[in-house]
Amino acid sequence: MRIAAVIAALAALAVLPQLISPYYVTLVLPAFAYGIALLGFNLLFGYTGLLSFGHALFVAVGAYSAAVLTAKLGVKSLEAIMLVSALAAVLVAIPVGLLSVRYVRIFFGILTLAFGMLFHSFLFKFYNLTGGDTGLRVLRPSLFGFAFPNLDKTSFLVGPFYYYCLGLLAVMGLVMWRVVGSPFGLQLTAIRENRRKAEYLGVRARLFCMIAFAISAFYCAIGGVILAVNTGQADPDLAYWTHSGELVFMTVLGGFAHFFGPLVGAFAYVFLKSQLMSVTEYWRFVMGAILVVIVVVLPRGLIGIAHDAWAKVKRS
Amino acid sequence: MSAFFDILLGGVFHAAVLFLVAAGLQLIFGVQKIVNLACGSFYALGAYFGVSAVAFAVSVGAPAYLFLPILLVAGLALGVIGPPIEALLRTVYRRDEAFQLLLTFALVLMFQDILRFFFGANPQQLGDMVMLYGTLSAGTVLVPTYNALVIVASIAIAFGLGAFLKRTRFGRILRATAENREMSQAVGVNVGRVYATVFTLGTVLGTVGGALVVPTAAASLDMPVELVVEAFAVVVIGGLGSMRGALIGALIVGMMRALAIRYYAELEMLAIYVVVIAVLIARPAGLFGRPVE
Numbered sequence A: 001m002r003i004a005a006v007i008a009a010l011a012a013l014a015v016l017p018q019l020i021s022p023y024y025v026t027l028v029l030p031a032f033a034y035g036i037a038l039l040g041f042n043l044l045f046g047y048t049g050l051l052s053f054g055h056a057l058f059v060a061v062g063a064y065s066a067a068v069l070t071a072k073l074g075v076k077s078l079e080a081i082m083l084v085s086a087l088a089a090v091l092v093a094i095p096v097g098l099l100s101v102r103y104v105r106i107f108f109g110i111l112t113l114a115f116g117m118l119f120h121s122f123l124f125k126f127y128n129l130t131g132g133d134t135g136l137r138v139l140r141p142s143l144f145g146f147a148f149p150n151l152d153k154t155s156f157l158v159g160p161f162y163y164y165c166l167g168l169l170a171v172m173g174l175v176m177w178r179v180v181g182s183p184f185g186l187q188l189t190a191i192r193e194n195r196r197k198a199e200y201l202g203v204r205a206r207l208f209c210m211i212a213f214a215i216s217a218f219y220c221a222i223g224g225v226i227l228a229v230n231t232g233q234a235d236p237d238l239a240y241w242t243h244s245g246e247l248v249f250m251t252v253l254g255g256f257a258h259f260f261g262p263l264v265g266a267f268a269y270v271f272l273k274s275q276l277m278s279v280t281e282y283w284r285f286v287m288g289a290i291l292v293v294i295v296v297v298l299p300r301g302l303i304g305i306a307h308d309a310w311a312k313v314k315r316s
Numbered sequence B: 001m002s003a004f005f006d007i008l009l010g011g012v013f014h015a016a017v018l019f020l021v022a023a024g025l026q027l028i029f030g031v032q033k034i035v036n037l038a039c040g041s042f043y044a045l046g047a048y049f050g051v052s053a054v055a056f057a058v059s060v061g062a063p064a065y066l067f068l069p070i071l072l073v074a075g076l077a078l079g080v081i082g083p084p085i086e087a088l089l090r091t092v093y094r095r096d097e098a099f100q101l102l103l104t105f106a107l108v109l110m111f112q113d114i115l116r117f118f119f120g121a122n123p124q125q126l127g128d129m130v131m132l133y134g135t136l137s138a139g140t141v142l143v144p145t146y147n148a149l150v151i152v153a154s155i156a157i158a159f160g161l162g163a164f165l166k167r168t169r170f171g172r173i174l175r176a177t178a179e180n181r182e183m184s185q186a187v188g189v190n191v192g193r194v195y196a197t198v199f200t201l202g203t204v205l206g207t208v209g210g211a212l213v214v215p216t217a218a219a220s221l222d223m224p225v226e227l228v229v230e231a232f233a234v235v236v237i238g239g240l241g242s243m244r245g246a247l248i249g250a251l252i253v254g255m256m257r258a259l260a261i262r263y264y265a266e267l268e269m270l271a272i273y274v275v276v277i278a279v280l281i282a283r284p285a286g287l288f289g290r291p292v293e
Helices: A002-019 A022-047 A056-072 A078-100 A105-125 A153-181 A183-193 A195-200 A205-231 A241-254 A261-279 A283-296 A301-315 B002-032 B039-059 B064-092 B097-119 B129-133 B145-167 B169-179 B181-186 B191-213 B223-238 B243-263 B265-282
Strands: B135-138 B141-144
Touching (some): A002 A022, A002 A153, A022 A153, A022 A205, A022 A241, A056 A078, A056 A105, A056 A205, A056 A241, A078 A105, A078 A205, A078 B265, A105 A241, A105 B097, A183 A195, A183 A205, A195 A205, A241 A301, A261 A283, A283 B097, B002 B039, B002 B141, B002 B243, B039 B064, B039 B191, B039 B223, B064 B097, B064 B145, B097 B223, B129 B141, B129 B145, B141 B145, B145 B191, B145 B243, B169 B181, B169 B191, B223 B265, B243 B265
Antiparallel strands (some): B135 B141
16 A cells, blocks of 8 residues: 555656656656655654754755866766765764764754754854855756756756656665664654663663664755755755754655655655745745744644544545 | 943843843743744844834823833733733643744734734834933943943842742742642642733733833844744743743853854844754753753
8 A cells, every 4th residue: 555655756756857847857856856855854753753943054055065076077977966065965974963962952952953053153154165155056966977968957957857866766765764764763762752761771861862863864965955955055054954844844844754654745845845936025924924824723744634534534 | 341331231232121031931930831933033022012102192282201201001011911922822821832822823823914014024123212211430430321221120129029039928929839739729829810810920021121122122023933032041040930041041142242243243033043952961951940851
């Protein structure tokens, strides 16, 4: 049943570019990027119970690594870029995580926010290295060694790049599925439910939180690379704390208690935001109001609504 | 020597304003256990509303030198938004902190557009009103009287708040509720009313802070999200929930900022966060915070 739904969703996404205009296809790309980032983010938030308000930091590390690699060092292979960016994010995540996972609950959130802003001010102020507020350009990478020189920017993005990202999302989703189902994933859940009790049972809580933190940074950086290739730009706003807030928003919108919640949330958020922006300049207000409703009335998110609706259908 | 005093006064002035916002944040965290991301939004609201209130008062014939009391009244009047927002937050008191934080984040998003709707996207300023009060001088050191007044007002508020929390009956009730909500309720404290009062007080500290700063800095739409970052640095350095921590944290952050602006502007926020992280490594709970587990 669940496998059938996943295959149906992947098939629908695969035929989507044939059905809708290129503009809407380019909207799906950030949803892929956020989907990958949130898979990692939710390992920390949904499964381990640690709410980070600074994970935009790792998205920005991914985006800036892509910029430096493509525009300054001439590396064009997307596989190499993703690997290097993700490893860079893990390198950053180790000291940040070591300091942050000593804390739980709200203190963890504030500390990660502080680290995110530290990186933001670094990006913002060190103009020579990072391009300051304008950021850095990200050049088009090659996919598995193919550069697609005869495609213009849009046809590259909605063509090969789209399918590349779809495949990447599927692979990284599958890996994360195995991670959360593994003994490691179950121990993370035990830490979330009762950290002290888990420690008594021999779970090395701090180490495991640290590993979850590093994995989440890895995923967020890959999401950041895709975002940056899509826009052709890496700018400091990617690291700003409100962007971290958006990551949390998406996760809760979809439903953090469910494996597929963040993916649903990423697609819903990106679509909702673009629609609202085209209708009103006050889209932030509407998004805020939606978040209020989700938090107060529907804490299980869109997946929760779908679950209840499905249960009702089955009963009748 | 005069450069030294310039930096000192600039730092203390910034610290005075930052303290007000951070005190509001600490008060709400101490009692309601909610970290209010919207503290910066209240601050910006105070700033914008202060500009409008002074402009309105001057247009109906009030003398311009009254702007300081007008700003104070404008900041205090914004306390009316406290109770309705507290009523919204009340729905999540018993929920996970993630939801509480997200709800205040939703307020940040909404306030961003509320400010845009009422005051427009362009920054707003009061003009040169600060100069109306002249400057104080001691030897070669010059300080605008207005800045000195704000510093004095902030110190007065700090002492007033301390006396209120320590010596009054309501202050004791408030601290008891912060310590143990259920027990206070059991001995007959109206916890709902305490929460509404505390939240309103925290809001007013933020709006007054914003109103007082606006003669020296423009009110802009970046204000809410930028201030949160500094206010958080203050409470993390000082220790979450501690009033003394807010005071010392504000002084540290204010001075760091003044020093960085003077000598190496690139380091402004970076320097503040280096201090934040240094404090956290040495004293994880902040300078005056209680250890957490």
